[in-house]
Amino acid sequence: MTTPLRIVAVSGSLQQPSRTRALTVSLLTGLERALVAEKRDVQSHLVDLGEISESLARTFSRASAPRELEAHLRAIETADALIVASPVYRASYTGLFKHLFDLVHHETLFDVPVLLAATGGSERHALVIDHQLRPLLSFFQAHTLPVGVYGSEADFHDYRVSSQLLSARIALAIERAAPLVAQRPRRTDVQIAA
Numbered sequence: 001m002t003t004p005l006r007i008v009a010v011s012g013s014l015q016q017p018s019r020t021r022a023l024t025v026s027l028l029t030g031l032e033r034a035l036v037a038e039k040r041d042v043q044s045h046l047v048d049l050g051e052i053s054e055s056l057a058r059t060f061s062r063a064s065a066p067r068e069l070e071a072h073l074r075a076i077e078t079a080d081a082l083i084v085a086s087p088v089y090r091a092s093y094t095g096l097f098k099h100l101f102d103l104v105h106h107e108t109l110f111d112v113p114v115l116l117a118a119t120g121g122s123e124r125h126a127l128v129i130d131h132q133l134r135p136l137l138s139f140f141q142a143h144t145l146p147v148g149v150y151g152s153e154a155d156f157h158d159y160r161v162s163s164q165l166l167s168a169r170i171a172l173a174i175e176r177a178a179p180l181v182a183q184r185p186r187r188t189d190v191q192i193a194a
């Protein structure tokens with residue numbers, strides 16, 4: 001058994017059900033499978049803003065974060081790799097998605113591989129990945145992966161990924177991410193909460 005890699009996925013939608021959550025879970029399960037095929041054990045964790053939006057919105061500083069939110073923040077800060085997704089709201093990520101990352105310590109994501117993803121009403125805002133998400137994760141000096149995944153509403157049916165094009169893009173992103181993530185040693189640079 002290898003020491004498990006911690007893969008943490010963040011879905012930035014405030015809605016339930018959510019296309020962004022469906023895309024995030026597809027990426028997470030696909031990456032888990034690919035890493036297991038590369039002989040790496042995986043521990044995965046999902047941060048769904050639709051589930052924690054109220055406590056997140058009430059938390060203005062890290063010191064006052066309730067226990068459940070603190071556990072999600074620590075999971076992000078100690079991840080060996082991240083999947084980070086948001087719906088497009090007014091040509092950017094959601095406000096609470098940004099608020100979540102405002103609470104993440106700015107020195108905890110150096111060189112951490114991050115797979116970026118987004119969903120929008122149409123294809124017009126697909127560059128939100130490169131113009132909004134990538135700069136935010138670059139601030140953290142994370143290693144944003146070159147292949148991002150964008151889905152528009154037409155790519156989903158009943159809040160599930162339904163288009164072949166989006167499925168193919170998910171597969172490509174995983175195929176490119178898995179070898180890079182698999183060869184990483186488990187992080188020891190961050191204190192792991194009990």
Ligand SMILES: Cc1cc2nc3c(=O)[nH]c(=O)nc-3n(C[C@H](O)[C@H](O)[C@H](O)COP(=O)(O)O)c2cc1C
Nearest residue numbers: 013015018019020087088089090091119120121122
């Ligand atoms: C407040 C709000 C603002 C939005 N702004 C945009 C936008 O600027 N561009 C776009 O393509 N879609 C926009 N949308 C559509 C959502 O991005 C799209 O429906 C997305 O798939 C919703 O994801 P969810 O199902 O995970 O909540 C907006 C939706 C809301 C509720």
